[in-house]
Amino acid sequence: MLEKLERPDEVRRWKGRIPVSHRYTPGVAGDVFFTALRDRGVLLGSRCDSCDYTYVPARLFCERCFAELSADAEVGPGGRLVSFTISYTGLEGEPLEQPVAIGLVRPDGADAAIVHRIVETGDEPLEIGQRMEVVVKPDEERTGSIHDIDGFRPTG
Amino acid sequence: MEPRVAVVGIGHAGFAPITAGVSYKELMFEAAQRAYFDAGVDPRTGVDSFVCCSEDFLEGTSIFDEYVPDQLGAVQRPVQTVAGDGLFGFVTALMLIRSGIASVVAVEAHSKVSDVRSLGAIEAFALDPVLNRPLGISTLNVAGLEMNAFLERTGLSEEHCAMVASKNRTNALDNPRAAYPAHLSVEDVDDSTPVSWPLRDLEVARRADGCVVMVLASEERARQLTEAPVWILGAGWASSSPSLESRLWGHAESTTRAAEMAYRLADVGDPAEEIDLAEVDDVYAFRELEHLEALGIATGPELASLLEAGDLDIGGEMSVNASGGSIGQGNLFEANGLVRVLECVEQLRGEAGERQVDEAYVAVAQSARQVPSTSSAVVILANDAGAGG
Ligand SMILES: [Zn+2]
Numbered sequence: 163m164l165e166k167l168e169r170p171d172e173v174r175r176w177k178g179r180i181p182v183s184h185r186y187t188p189g190v191a192g193d194v195f196f197t198a199l200r201d202r203g204v205l206l207g208s209r210c211d212s213c214d215y216t217y218v219p220a221r222l223f224c225e226r227c228f229a230e231l232s233a234d235a236e237v238g239p240g241g242r243l244v245s246f247t248i249s250y251t252g253l254e255g256e257p258l259e260q261p262v263a264i265g266l267v268r269p270d271g272a273d274a275a276i277v278h279r280i281v282e283t284g285d286e287p288l289e290i291g292q293r294m295e296v297v298v299k300p301d302e303e304r305t306g307s308i309h310d311i312d313g314f315r316p317t318g
Numbered sequence: 319m320e321p322r323v324a325v326v327g328i329g330h331a332g333f334a335p336i337t338a339g340v341s342y343k344e345l346m347f348e349a350a351q352r353a354y355f356d357a358g359v360d361p362r363t364g365v366d367s368f369v370c371c372s373e374d375f376l377e378g379t380s381i382f383d384e385y386v387p388d389q390l391g392a393v394q395r396p397v398q399t400v401a402g403d404g405l406f407g408f409v410t411a412l413m414l415i416r417s418g419i420a421s422v423v424a425v426e427a428h429s430k431v432s433d434v435r436s437l438g439a440i441e442a443f444a445l446d447p448v449l450n451r452p453l454g455i456s457t458l459n460v461a462g463l464e465m466n467a468f469l470e471r472t473g474l475s476e477e478h479c480a481m482v483a484s485k486n487r488t489n490a491l492d493n494p495r496a497a498y499p500a501h502l503s504v505e506d507v508d509d510s511t512p513v514s515w516p517l518r519d520l521e522v523a524r525r526a527d528g529c530v531v532m533v534l535a536s537e538e539r540a541r542q543l544t545e546a547p548v549w550i551l552g553a554g555w556a557s558s559s560p561s562l563e564s565r566l567w568g569h570a571e572s573t574t575r576a577a578e579m580a581y582r583l584a585d586v587g588d589p590a591e592e593i594d595l596a597e598v599d600d601v602y603a604f605r606e607l608e609h610l611e612a613l614g615i616a617t618g619p620e621l622a623s624l625l626e627a628g629d630l631d632i633g634g635e636m637s638v639n640a641s642g643g644s645i646g647q648g649n650l651f652e653a654n655g656l657v658r659v660l661e662c663v664e665q666l667r668g669e670a671g672e673r674q675v676d677e678a679y680v681a682v683a684q685s686a687r688q689v690p691s692t693s694s695a696v697v698i699l700a701n702d703a704g705a706g707g
Binding site: 166167170172173174175177178180184186188192217218219225244245246247248249250251252253254255264266273274275276277278279290307308309 | 338339378437442447448449450453454455456458462464465466467511512513514515516560561563567568
């Protein structure tokens with residue numbers, strides 16, 4: 163009775179699901195960021211003078227010195243490519259029909275970088291450090307989410 | 319670091335892509351039986367406290383502490399679960415003993431990932447729900463971004479990362495417990511499909527089931543229990559910036575900080591000189607190089623020459639992942655940290671068989687939880703000769 167199974171067809175397994183749904187609060191700074199993105203199409207960050215660091219998206223507090231911050235530093239839309247990757251697989255490892263480029267762009271005036279898709283890659287291969295631009299959706303299509311940003315595209 | 323604490327017993331089970339028919343509790347029971355036998359203790363009377371490491375979503379349950387006491391002999395005893403990598407449980411056990419609360423502690427971590435049917439979704443759940451998750455990016459993409467930034471900064475190449483994967487799969491050929499041993503050339507790795515370029519398929523550790531249990535004891539108890547204690551000379555742990563937006567890309571910052579703490583406690587001044595072997599996180603091949611740099615063992619350009627000269631191989635200047643690492647042994651998720659300690663203990667005891675590193679006295683074990691997390695822990699271990707008697 164304590165011997166292990168030797169044949170795979172004797173293995174018994176029970177399938178279960180975890181029904182999880184949740185509500186996420188972007189918070190005070192998150193609301194200011196998404197409202198500015200929706201209403202004005204701009205990226206708002208938070209500047210910490212004592213750390214000489216500008217966060218984007220905006221934050222209520224500085225993770226470096228613990229100071230309380232305000233959300234009033236407008237950054238971008240131009241910026242530089244900090245890193246990028248070309249994704250060939252989906253979440254569960256399935257091959258994608260079309261590879262997707264994902265980039266990290268540091269908007270001008272910010273020290274932090276934003277993660278998003280690269281929607282236009284241009285004719286030249288992408289290079290870390292190159293000039294990029296944050297592409298915001300047209301006014302009527304914005305709803306106040308990270309999808310209000312279409313993605314990034316190379317400039318110049 | 320006084321008073322001293324030692325590893326006095328080790329046990330493991332599984333280390334296979336699939337452990338069909340055996341439940342995670344039975345895997346733990348098997349590893350625990352071996353660890354208690356190795357330490358010569360009865361868990362019902364000779365272990366003062368128990369620490370288990372697990373992540374609820376990977377277990378498919380919630381509130382996992384109620385799922386662990388029985389298979390470890392810990393029912394009606396002091397037990398706690400740590401939701402993190404096994405090395406965090408290991409340092410928790412160390413602190414229980416150093417604080418005088420316990421003299422003998424068992425620590426456990428496991429993976430039954432073959433039971434997980436939606437691993438990608440669980441991992442994606444670790445990304446910020448408002449800023450990142452809606453974009454549908456995966457942890458492989460986060461690893462790809464990190465790899466590209468690391469290579470750009472250090473000047474290391476994709477081929478250097480392929481060399482790591484080839485070395486670790488080959489090392490695993492001499493490790494009987496390894497799940498993924500293979501004669502794999504650098505070209506094989508370099509030719510494999512990109513999953514999130516520059517990261518390639520054969521540079522990502524494959525999943526495996528398995529369990530590791532260890533028994534730690536105070537110096538006094540260790541001397542009574544074993545003739546081959548492995549001493550914990552120092553330990554450190556740290557986080558980096560948690561958010562993708564504000565972290566320092568291309569640097570293993572939390573490992574740098576964890577190592578500084580461990581070296582200070584262990585009184586290690588020159589790690590490359592004083593440490594004989596390293597077992598470090600290599601769930602993605604480039605991370606082995608990133609972590610060696612963060613551990614202060616070599617800079618980027620030095621790593622290139624060490625790799626090219628075979629100096630990170632078994633028998634080289636510094637054997638790195640002689641066990642095969644996660645790429646050779648399999649990715650055991652929250653158990654990865656204890657897997658690294660397990661190899662260090664076997665090496666320092668001289669029990670590593672075909673892959674035994676000569677003159678192994680002092681070892682470093684480093685663990686980083688899966689991306690996107692930035693939690694890292696580092697421990698310095700030594701046998702009697704390495705610890706100065
Ligand atoms: Zn600050």
